[in-house]
């Protein structure tokens with residue numbers, strides 16, 4: 332059972348916390364240069380203990396594929412509403428969530444009460460019809476819903492999610508080093524990563540009500556979120572010193588952050604830093620965050636290097652499905668669907 336202790340460390344404002352989001356060049360590490368893994372891993376520890384966000388550059392994800400995926404998000408959201416509504420979000424977090432279709436109630440930093448001014452379509456791992464989990468009706472293990480009439484869309488989404496997953500997995504040895512664990516520690520738990528891939532559309536909005544956002548202040552649920560650089564601004568981040576900053580723009584980068592599953596797994600050692608979106612750019616904004624988690628059946632037990640007799644585990648062991656079910660229940664509003672990622 333997951334208890335409702337949502338995010339204690341978010342309430343602690345640390346005036347001394349850094350204001351900069353670190354930038355990591357993955358080039359030498361991906362080439363296997365001696366010492367590169369240890370150096371980056373140590374820097375990653377600092378980033379996740381003190382900021383909760385970092386940029387990666389030279390990450391190996393093809394920019395043409397990123398561009399095509401942004402274009403695919405636009406093409407999807409340009410479809411007539413009836414076609415999108417035919418793919419209505421199902422209980423497995425796959426499908427279309429209409430504009431203002433969800434309230435982010437699950438937030439430790441703001442009392443959100445108005446629906447988010449965005450629409451989105453969600454995908455998860457593509458499972459074959461006779462996958463044992465599908466046949467068994469396991470939660471969050473259903474089918475993706477694809478638009479019938481959008482040439483190349485499915486191929487682009489599948490190529491992008493495979494590529495983003497490869498980037499996420501390539502970072503896992505750094506997380507292991509950061510947490511003083513054997514280098515392949517997380518690779519074992521992430522053999523078949525769970526993920527949610529979200530393609531969001533934020534219409535440009537000049538006038539917002541009080542407490543209304545494109546996406547209200549929230550922390551992600553994920554172990555790791557990968558967000559490719561967006562040419563349209565709108566994302567801001569609440570740093571651990573309590574200050575909101577606009578996310579810096581860094582050409583060709585991917586912004587990575589930790590969510591609540593990482594925070595719980597690390598006994599609150601690594602941050603799940605809140606962020607929000609408001610699109611006042613004057614143009615339509617699209618975003619393609621990839622939320623990556625461990626294998627479906629893996630159980631996250633408080634990491635050995637994140638506990639001690641004076642710092643015992645604060646959370647019971649949990650699986651991806653346990654956390655998603657808890658999140659859905661705690662985020663569910665009386666009339667509106669829960670937000671999903």
Ligand SMILES: O=C(O)CCC(=O)C(=O)O
Pocket residue numbers: 529531546551558561565566606607608617618620672
């Ligand atoms: O739109 C963005 O830039 C960020 C989106 C986000 O934070 C989310 O979908 O969880």
Ligand SMILES: [Fe+2]
Pocket residue numbers: 549550551606672
């Ligand atoms: Fe987010």
